Amino acid sequence: xxxxxxxxxxxxxxxxxxxxxxxxxxxxxxxxxxxxxxxxxxxxxxxxxxxxxxxxxxxxxxxxxxxxxxxxxxxxxxxxxxxxxxxxxxxxxxxxxxxxxxxxxxxxxxxxxxxxxxxxxxxxxxxxxxxxxxxxxxxxxxxxxxxxxxxxxxxxxxxxxxxxxxxxxxxxxxxxxxxxxxxxxxxxxxxxxxxxxxxxxxxxxxxxxxxxxxxxxxxxxxxxxxxxxxxxxxxxxxxxxxxxxxxxxxxxxxxxxxxxxxxxxxxxxxxxxxxxxxxxxxxxxxxxxxxxxxxxxxxxxxxxxxxxxxxxxxxxxxxxxxxxxxxxxxxxxxxxxxxxxxxxxxxxxxxxxxxxxxxxxxxxxxxxxxxxxxxxxxxxx
Numbered sequence: 001x002x003x004x005x006x007x008x009x010x011x012x013x014x015x016x017x018x019x020x021x022x023x024x025x026x027x028x029x030x031x032x033x034x035x036x037x038x039x040x041x042x043x044x045x046x047x048x049x050x051x052x053x054x055x056x057x058x059x060x061x062x063x064x065x066x067x068x069x070x071x072x073x074x075x076x077x078x079x080x081x082x083x084x085x086x087x088x089x090x091x092x093x094x095x096x097x098x099x100x101x102x103x104x105x106x107x108x109x110x111x112x113x114x115x116x117x118x119x120x121x122x123x124x125x126x127x128x129x130x131x132x133x134x135x136x137x138x139x140x141x142x143x144x145x146x147x148x149x150x151x152x153x154x155x156x157x158x159x160x161x162x163x164x165x166x167x168x169x170x171x172x173x174x175x176x177x178x179x180x181x182x183x184x185x186x187x188x189x190x191x192x193x194x195x196x197x198x199x200x201x202x203x204x205x206x207x208x209x210x211x212x213x214x215x216x217x218x219x220x221x222x223x224x225x226x227x228x229x230x231x232x233x234x235x236x237x238x239x240x241x242x243x244x245x246x247x248x249x250x251x252x253x254x255x256x257x258x259x260x261x262x263x264x265x266x267x268x269x270x271x272x273x274x275x276x277x278x279x280x281x282x283x284x285x286x287x288x289x290x291x292x293x294x295x296x297x298x299x300x301x302x303x304x305x306x307x308x309x310x311x312x313x314x315x316x317x318x319x320x321x322x323x324x325x326x327x328x329x330x331x332x333x334x335x336x337x338x339x340x341x342x343x344x345x346x347x348x349x350x351x352x353x354x355x356x357x358x359x360x361x362x363x364x365x366x367x368x369x370x371x372x373x374x375x376x377x378x379x380x381x
Contacts, residue, residue: 002155003057008220010307010342011259011281018371019338020158021364022057022309024348025050026064028358031351034112039355051156055365056357059157059344060223060357061149070146070161071208076136081220093176095120104176116175122182127193130177134200139164141211146218150281162225162263163249164205168241180232187237202245210250213256221259223284224250229266238271243278261309264328265347267293272302285347288329291315292346292357296329300336308337310344312364317349317357332362334371343368 001009006016016076029047032038047065051058064068075081080096089108094101105118121130149227165173172180187196212219224246233242250260261282268275268286272294275283283306290297292312299308311333316326333343343364349357 001156004153004155007057007342008251011221013340016339018342019217019334019341019368020057021343021368022059023211023312023343023345023361023364024059024063025054025056025350025358025361026034026060028349028353036162039358041355042358048152048156048254048322054362055369056361057342059158059160061146061161063161063162065149065152067149068142068145070090070142071164072142074138074140075133076138077137079133087134090117092249093120095129095133097132099125099129100133102126102129102133119175119178119182121171121178121186124190124193127186127190127197131193131197131200134197137204137249139205139208141208141215143211143215143218146215156251158221160223162223164208165226166224166242166245166249167201168237168245168353169228169381170201171198173227187218198241205249209252212258213253216256216258219258221261222253222258224262224280226263227266228262228264228268228271229247229268230268231266235270240272243274247279251278254279255282261307262345272298275302276304276306278306280306282309282342286311287313287346296332296336305340305344307340307342308333309342310346311337311341312343312345314345314350317345317353317360319356323363325358326360326364327367330367334368 001017003020007022009207010017010020015316026047029050032316042053045053061067082094082096084092084094086092089116093106094103102120104116104120106114109115122126124338147160148160149161153159164170168183171177172183178186183194212222226242230238233370246262250262259281260279261283262278262280265285265287282304286299286303286308288293288294288299288311296311299311302371312326312329315321316329330343333341349361
């Protein structure tokens with residue numbers, strides 16, 4: 001049975017021969033390539049060759065893979081976007097609207113990526129401008145890019161990708177729009193205006209969801225990349241803005257036979273009671289202690305029969321933690337969640353860990369495969 005077949009069977013509730021290990025190592029690989037610190041053993045490996053060498057499963061088609069995203073974005077002819085270079089490390093992005101300009105500032109950071117240093121929505125008028133912009137924005141599905149990713153991953157896993165975030169999360173996690181502080185003030189002071197903006201964002205996704213559903217023979221599992229941290233989110237807003245969006249959009253896909261899961265990679269104790277009833281088939285990147293704020297046993301109690309994706313805290317791959325500590329966590333996750341488990345790292349292996357960190361990935365892979373022979377003990381400690 002291939003890893004791809006195992007991946008889908010887990011969501012289907014069918015048996016698999018051993019626990020599937022699907023850690024994300026793309027960022028680690030990219031970081032070591034970028035700064036020319038790849039361990040000698042792997043210096044000539046491509047990303048796929050490293051996945052195969054470690055014998056691990058792959059999840060995402062457009063995450064540090066050089067495969068373009070299958071989610072496209074286009075504007076009507078009314079939208080005019082201009083970029084001005086302030087200096088070699090600072091640029092201004094300006095969008096013309098009938099109500100004035102929206103401007104955000106981006107800066108070149110130490111990792112040589114351009115990141116937002118000043119968001120563009122600060123005032124009531126800015127909200128009006130952004131609402132107009134999203135009324136002239138359309139997200140769509142690029143089947144050709146999905147096919148490229150499908151071919152790239154092959155039998156290493158069921159090809160998946162991230163959907164655009166819910167309007168609430170998009171406004172502050174995609175920092176080009178608003179800071180979290182500004183969003184909270186806007187909801188409090190200008191609720192009707194900010195809700196109109198959220199509706200415009202949601203409507204800009206209509207074509208995307210319809211086109212994904214038309215390709216449901218190809219797209220079988222999909223991720224809501226929300227990046228939830230419950231301590232940055234009041235339960236009031238969670239119930240008012242997030243759950244209704246998820247119920248609408250996730251159920252839209254699930255009715256078409258597409259499995260969905262959501263990325264919750266921050267602290268989540270305040271929302272434990274909601275997890276079992278969220279409209280998803282799986283929960284990705286839930287992080288227990290010592291990195292997160294819940295016990296593995298509590299995760300099991302509160303997620304019901306949903307698929308758990310990942311579960312191993314990323315910090316257990318750092319040298320300050322022993323393999324014995326990593327083993328204890330991994331063994332408990334497998335014992336409590338398998339076969340409703342896609343074992344992985346919450347949410348990925350730290351970029352800067354050395355060769356020992358990546359060898360721990362190899363060791364877990366070998367441990368998981370040992371289950372098919374009934375030898376899943378403290379392998380290789």
